[in-house]
Amino acid sequence: MRQPPASRDSRYRRGCGSGFGPSLRGSWKLPHTQYRSSRKRESDGIPASPPDRLVGVRAKIERAKKHVADLDSAIRAFLDSNPCKVGTKRDPDTRKLIYYVTHVADVPTEITQITGDALGNMVSILDHLAYRLYLKNTPGGLGRHVYFPIARNATNAAEYVAERERKIKGIHPTVIAALDALEPYKGGKGHQFWVLNELNNLSKHRDLIAVGSRFRSVDLGAHVMAHMEKLLGHAPPSLSAFFKPADPLCPLKVGDELLTGAPDEEPNFTVRL
Secondary structure, rough: OOOOOHHHHHHHOOOOOOOOOOOOOOOOOHHHHHHHHHHHHHHHOOOOOOOOOOOOOOHHHHHHHHHHHHHHHHHHHHHHHHHEEEEEEEOOOOOEEEEEEEEEEOOHHHHHHHHHHHHHHOOOOOHHHHHHHHHEEEEEEEOOOOOOOOOOOOOOHHHHHHHHHHHHHOOOHHHHHHHOOOOEEOOOOOOHHHHHHHHHHHHOOOOOOOOOOOOOEEEHHHHHHHHHHHHHHOOOOOOOOOOOOOOOOOOOOOOEEEEEEOOOOOOOOOOOO
């Protein structure tokens, strides 16, 4: 009796010896050699590599680094655009020369948006880490109550312990002790955790983070050397001596006075402000 012709798939599998070819469902079969190796690995009792439970946290850390790099680039581009301009005027009574702000460019919205994204990502990293610590001690738990224990309203250790209790229930006591040592509350050693959380809440629930220009410093060394050149009749060695102002004038506004010179002093546009 004649045998019915072999199907296309069966002919393909015969020709491929190892069985590496499309099955009827269109999937790919594992070669016999790999299959035997897999069975041997199981029979030898060699456990499979455990999944990396922190892979999501690490991915968020890399994303946060990208946000920070983008923020640095945006700030540098803004500063390189010469966003603030300075002019001079004279006090009509004392004849003293005054350096003051004549123009301040608005901070690009891109900077405020990236700042908010970076803050949210950083807080998310902490919360994800706390959740992984919870699962380590409470496998299978939902952990919807778990957050990194930043105490928003606490100002001392006792208030912190009372406030953080509901956020870390189910985490191993040894881990809780390590978190407590960070003192993540206002005025504690981890005060910056509290600042981060406050800024993130402001960005999420109210307004974008308000970012503006400020008066950072003035080079009084160059200012003094300009006077010395007039007295000596020749240019003395250059000297830079930057001083921070008592009031940073943040945010800078048109009309803000930055430096007051001597009476009848000529403008020195080499002074760096």
